[in-house]
Amino acid sequence: MVIVENGYIPADLAEALKIRGEQTVIPYAGGTDLMVDAEDHAYLFLNKVPELKRISEDETYLKIGAAATFTEILNYPGTPEILKAAIHYLAAPAIRNMATAGGNVSNASPKADSSLIFYVSDTLLKLASAKGERILPIEDFITGRGKTALQADELLVEFLMPKKGLENYYYEKVGARKALAISRVAFAGLFNMEGERITRCAAAFGSVADVVLRFRDFEAMMIGLTLPEAKAVKSEFLAKYDQAIVPIRGRVSADYRKHVCMNLLEDFLTQNGI
Amino acid sequence: MSGKITFILNNEKVESNGKPSDRLLDVLRNEFELTGVKCGCKEGECGACSVLIDGVLANSCVVALGSIHNCHVTTIEGYSKTKRFEVLSKAYANFSAVQCGFCIPGMVLASEALLSHNPHPTEAEIREGISGNLCRCTGYNAIVHAIQKAAEEGNGLW
Amino acid sequence: MDLINQSVKKWDHDPKISGAAKYVDDLRIKDMVHGKILRSTIASGTIKEIRIPTLPEGYLIVDQHDIPGKNNVHIVDDDSPCYSDGTVNFVGEAILMVVGEDMKVLDKILSEIVVVYEEHTPVLDMMKSDVIFYQYGYTKGDPDQAFQEADQILDETFTTGYQEHIYMEVQGMIGFYKDGKSTVRGSMQCPYYVHSAVKMVMGLPDQQVQIIQDEMGGAFGGKEDYPSILGAQVAVAAKKAGRPVKCVLDRREDITCTSKRHPATMHYRAAIKDKKITAIDAYAVYDCGAFTTLSKVVLQRGLIGATGVYTFDNIRVNGKGVRTNTTPNGAFRGFGGPQTFFAIEMFMNHIARAIGKDPFELKQQYLSKKGDITATNGLYHFDIPFPEMIEKLFKESGYPEKYQQYKHQTGRTRKGIGLSLTYHGCGFTGAGERDLIKGVVRLKKNYNDTVEILTAGTDMGQGLKTAFVKIVAQTLGVPMHQIIIANPDTDRVPNSGPTAASRSLMVVGKLLERAAVKLKDIWVSEEEQEVEEHYVHPEFTIPWDTENFQGDPYPDNSWSANVVEVEIDTLTGVADIVGAWGVYDVGTPVDKMIVIGQMEGGLLQAVGYGSMELMDANNKGVIRNNSLSDYIIPTAMDVPVLKTDVINNPYVVGPFGGKGAGELPAVGGAPAYVAAMESALGIDLHHTPFSQEDTLKALEAMKK
Known part of the structure; x- marks a missing residue:
């Protein structure tokens, strides 16, 4: 010492x-x-x-x-x-x-x-x-x-x-430039299936609220579903997030943050066949 | 044990009278009069104050003196006495990469940090390597080309 | 190409790269104390009371009452106070300086001073200002008739935002006072500007004021006016303290209170008949901020360039510079040009689409050429090499093919490509060189046959020392190492004018060339000799009438053609810059590598101006983006492909054929970037910077 x-x-x-x-x-x-x-x-x-x-x-x-x-x-x-x-x-x-x-x-x-x-x-x-x-x-x-x-x-x-199930990830950070950029909105998703069934559909949102947002109860909606079943509840799933995410205003507007979050969440689902 | 913060500064063992919470940048500039370490922002955002700490690139404005006890610190004043510097300096000169010069000492140390880990970087790797060092004069091209050239000319040095 | 454009090692390379070069904050001076400035926290008001805590020994306050001369800093007009006169007019205005040895103690004192204001309602919106600092206008042909006869009139408004210089070295100055003489040294573009400012504030005659330029860590116009203010402040402080006083701003302070590029709102109308543009009517408002500083000349240049590189028969241009309770704006590379050039370039794209033409074809149709009458009824005296430049540019960038290819895209990412054509008038506007500056240079030959260059020209990184040394050495026919050039000291150098307006190489370089010819003629080895040269106005120009904006505002222009390519992510609005290309005519490049360095650096700044460099203020007039993490300039990763080239088009009266270069690349980047965004989005756009948020908003609007 x-x-x-x-x-x-x-x-x-x-x-x-x-x-x-x-x-x-x-x-x-x-x-x-x-x-x-x-x-x-x-x-x-x-x-x-x-x-x-x-x-x-x-x-x-x-x-x-x-x-x-x-x-x-x-x-x-x-x-x-x-x-x-x-x-x-x-x-x-x-x-x-x-x-x-x-x-x-x-x-x-x-x-x-x-x-x-x-x-x-x-x-x-x-x-x-x-x-x-x-x-x-x-x-x-x-x-x-x-x-x-x-x-x-x-x-x-x-x-x-x-360590398990991290391979199939989705990550996007919006910064004001390519380096030395503080995140304005960031999104991370993890999606796993066992056989036909979804075992993980995790989504986290950074820079939109006081803390990183993650909604486990919404995610639970997807667990155990097949892809066609998930597709059927997709709009309901998205609507829940749309209601729950109330971004803060900062260097970019709350509106912008919200749009980006929803765009990326939807793309995350689409990329995974939902 | 209590005493003073000691470290190896440009290959010489030194003892600082500064407080552990002092910015390394201020200690280097004011106590050791190493004014090649420039201050551009004091928040780790511009890289003008870059130094090497144990061979690793760091922004000395966001390093507390207490965190470098017994470390090796290299500033441009020390680095400019090396063979590698000569190669880099010549390459920078070849592309007229030094304009106002304020970012340059930091940029040279960022070049060293990059080449010491990756002696033959691609252009994209070079751009990433100096991405924490802002330059408002050059548009970066001349610096990128200079690092490419130094990597070629200094074959084996890094 | 000639010998002159072969690149040499830059004159100041070694001291700068080794860290040995001393910038003002690096100087250690005996007995020196520090100064820190207390600044207004409100945008408009009267100071009712200032409560100062008991000061520790050795600490003192400097304010307006300590000014020996006038509390007016001479810039163009004299309205900027040195220290507040009892009113405050923008957030960041200097009220007083606390002087003493320990910076931490100074910070503590500053935090304990209480200023009681009577607050007034500030004017923050330029369109709501009723104080007009300057107003100008001119007409060519008969625009009224053209508008009457038009079968279509287009009417659009364009806005451009702030741009902050972000020279890597913040502003800093040291004041000295000894035996009735004021000396000020530090980071500055124009020693003789600081000289006249200090003279007036200190109430001293010419010879009792000495100004020395130290190594300068970038400027870009930002150290043209502000050093006069800071220089005057430290001069006053040094006299009161009886010791040298150093004041180096911190970055947030620098961004808050030093000049920026003027935001502008520009209203353009076009008269169209038979798918031809028969008249342009432009009205520009420039936000000057609280004091006039350099706004007069910035506005003039902006208005002169309002119709861009095109020749129209009928033109009306009007504009005003208005006062707001915001930081005074000043010079920034391009000097009023980037605003109106943005507007006209975008407007031409929009007119083209409105009349069913390709934007480039329309631009080509009106492109000015030698012999054309300019907007101000002057004459394009020389070849305008756009055809050669455009050919080169298109080859490098692939613009014409890509422009076609990028129409009607779908999918997550979309590409876009945009073009801009601009000019920059070389040197001071109008008869400034002849009537105001009257530049003088001297060459001093020593006994050992070395020759010292004596000018007030400053090197801010643009390579002035190297270029001057090359010109003199080559003219004399001696090796470069025989030439001496130091940072200017007004006790030693004549007033060759400010280092601004892309004039140094063309005007001062020419004077040096002539001086060198003269010296060569009389050269006697091992003898001390001196020659002096004075400015001579080029005879071919049509005299400039400042009152009516008629004639040749500049002896010649430098020309630029720029392309930017982007790829946008429709989910986030993020635009990646795929590449930026520029081809420039700066006469004969005096040192090709230096010129390319200027073009690349300037183009990157200009792309930043169009895209990421967003600065705004809150409803109290406080600038929010006052740090390097908040005011975003490009890093090495943001424009991975940046290619510029120059053509060789010697300017007959320039030294070795050279003409103005430094500002040119700062003009065309923003319109090319926003045009690329138009190409990707398929809609017309009207403002810069065009942000990620703007992009997403446009995309969302299109969905509806």
Whole structure:
């Protein structure tokens, strides 16, 4: 552990959790969002904590350390294409070299490129404190714009991304340019079938509301249906989203966001034979 | 252990008097007088302040000093003493790629970061490699061509 | 091509690429303190009270009461105050400067100052302004009769938005005051503009003011007027502080309070008879913002170009520059031209479709050529090489085939291709060079036979130093390394005029060529010698009548032909730019590579102006897009194919055949881009920038 004035540089996760439990500190992972304001905060520097940098996998999960940078995630052989696609359109190389998935998600911005993918893929988040660990779905971790369930003594340590069924994905991000673009609307979809039956029809919308939107009860409508059956309920399905999505206005209008969301959702279904 | 932030700056071990929360950009420019590191926006959006941290391209305006303890930091002042720089500089000159010059130190380090990972990039890869470095003068073509040329001429250097 | 266009290593390449070049913020000066400006947070009002906290030792406030001379910054007119005169007229207007050593302390003081305003209702919409700064108009032929006899009249309104320069180096200046002399150095295009501004504000005679240009990180017109304001502010601060004062804006501040391209609303009418255009009537309104700065000349240039590259028999053009409570607008590459050229280029496309013609065919029918009478009853004295340029452009871009191919597309993605033809008049409008600027250059030969170039010309990246050195070295017949050129210092250089209006190479370069010829004639080795040259007006021009807008506004024009190709995604409205092509006539290119660099950079800016560079203000007059993440300029990935070429069309009175180049490519990109969007969408469009949202809106409207 190195302490310089109000900055803490822990050597490992245990040290990091100890400080987090004892001091009022802001966890610092990549810094790319925090440093825009560059206030004189007390930082807990996590960017070199080995446990938080690790990317690994078991049979069920891809496990991404919260302080792994996007470049590291992009270079990891087991990273699914849907996540790579989102990272590819995230800012530019220098930012991807520093920015982390943990920071991106903890910021709790509906525009966060990686959050969208974690939402649609049912990714779980592992939180730890000196007292123990807990695992939450991302929907429960992000509680509002800029708000998370992270406790004052806790750190986000790892993402558990279920590996199954990620191949057939749909991803589209609307930014104002080809690089260095903050998402104006983003859509991610995952569609799976077993035999004739739909087993997953997940759709997530970024940059349209205070949090990434996902409607599990609407998705449930499609589960177990055959494609012809799904076609029969398509307009009802779309109407539900049309009613439920009430976008915020920002650099682009709410109307624009809404149209893009609905266009992409419909195209997602069409692409999958619905 | 408490003390000061130390790091390797252009191959020399240094100790900073800055706070851990200080922008690396300000520390480099003000404390170490490395003014080749330019400030264009202070929000990681333009790349003028690009440096290499452990060989990886970073915007020094959004890096806190505390995060680079014991790291290797290379600025244009250090990099310009290398063989690779000579090749890049010559290629940039060949295409008159330096106009106002304000983005150029960052652009050169972005070129280095790209070539060190990908010695023979395609044009699309070059454009992506420098996509975080805004240039308002050149339209980027001359820079892209210069990097292509450097990749050819510097065969084996990267 | 000649020796002159063979490219050489740029004069300033080494110091810039190695990071050794010192821009103003890089200078470390003994005893220097910093200045930070308190700016108005409201768009219109009177200051009732300013509550200043107790200042720590060594910190001080500078405001209007500290101005030794007049509180007027001389630009064209003198209405811009140095520090607020008690009123505020736009969000971002400078009220006072806090000066001291530590930037963080300055920030803290600024945050603690309370300004009590009496707020007035601001005028934010140019069409609702009743304060007209400038108004001009001219007529050619008899437009009234043509409109009376027309069998069809087309009537359309075009609007163009702001464009912000985003020079990578923000504005910055250092003021000094010693022994009754004011010195100001920093990032500026026009040292002698700053000189006259500082003189008036400081109440000092000529020789007590010294202005030095430091390395400049881009300008594009943005450092033509604003440095006079910032220069005056630091000059006043330095006198009060008794120490050098540096003020470098931060990016958000820079975007908020420095000049931009004027937004414009342009109303065009065309009289059509027998499928021919018999008259054009144009009316343009330019939003000047709160003070006049350079608007007078910007508006003039815009109006002169209102009918584009075409010759019509009957023309009426009118326009006004109006005041609003917004940031004063000023010079931006193209200088008033990109607005009206956008309007006329789009209008020609629309007229063509209205009368069942192909847009290019219609444009070709009216394309100006040598010997034609210009809109202002001047004369096109020289060859206009459009045929050669267009042939080249079509070959490169495949425009004619693609234009046909992209009609009636269906499917998720649709392609489009658009064309624009524009010009840019070289040099100052009218008799400005002869009557106002009267440029002077000097060549100073040293004992060791090196020759120093002494002009007020500044290098902002455009390659001025390289070009000047080439011209002098080649004329003298000496190697380039024998020539010396430094950044101008008004104590040492004569006033060769501002670095603006695409005049430096053509006008100052010509003076240098003549000076070099003179020096060569009298050359005596190992002797100190000096020659001076003064501006001489070309004799062939038809004198310009500023009052009535009649005659030759420019001795010659540079010409451009541009094509942009897009592919739109109908689900999102996102337009990918497939490619942008441009072919230009800038006379003989003095250094081909530098010229191509100018053309490529300018074209990319212009495509940005047409597409992604959107800036707007809220209903309080606060600019919302004041950061680099919010004001979007193209990255290296946005226009993957960008191809420009030049033709060789020597300008008889230019140095080595060269003429104006820098601004030209900034004019035609937006109309070509929006024309490409028209081609993809199959409808007429009327504004720039044309955004993703606009595209989706158009598509949704078509569904209904």
